[in-house]
């Protein structure tokens with residue numbers, strides 16, 4: 448079962464003391480980080496036009512993590528057309544999962560039947576995870592700027608844990624101390640088993 452807000456807070460306090468701040472993650476070093484410090488003030492970066500879109504990982508399937516990398520080692524569920532994977536180790540949020548097509552496609556390349564199945568799987572995943580204890584919401588995100596292969600993020604955040612909300616839940620995933628591995632693995636198993644009640648096979 449995912450941890451409660453009080454359990455997450457207790458682990459934070461063990462790490463940094465009551466009222467303490469977690470260490471800053473290196474997000475400010477990312478090229479896409481939108482702000483910079485100028486004269487002690489955090490301000491938006493200057494917007495520029497670049498020559499061309501940067502190349503994405505796995506373009507045309509070459510060296511694609513999802514197709515030929517170790518993406519299969521972290522599967523929790525699959526059917527003939529889709530698989531659900533997890534990060535190699537627990538991260539700050541209670542659950543982070545990715546839904547990938549098995550075929551090398553971009554999001555907008557899905558045919559109507561595959562898109563309909565994507566919709567059903569997304570709703571099932573959200574419903575399953577949002578009904579777990581202590582989960583406030585599952586954020587479903589498709590960015591696609593990093594890797595070409597169709598993959599959608601499912602970011603589950605803890606209920607009543609402020610200010611871990613909205614799109615910044617993705618940044619809190621880098622900052623919050625991860626849950627115990629046995630709690631995380633039991634939750635992965637629970638999600639995979641429940642999804643397999645609808646379709647496909649649990650692999651954990």
Ligand SMILES: [Zn+2]
Nearest residue numbers: 511514551596
């Ligand atoms: Zn691929």
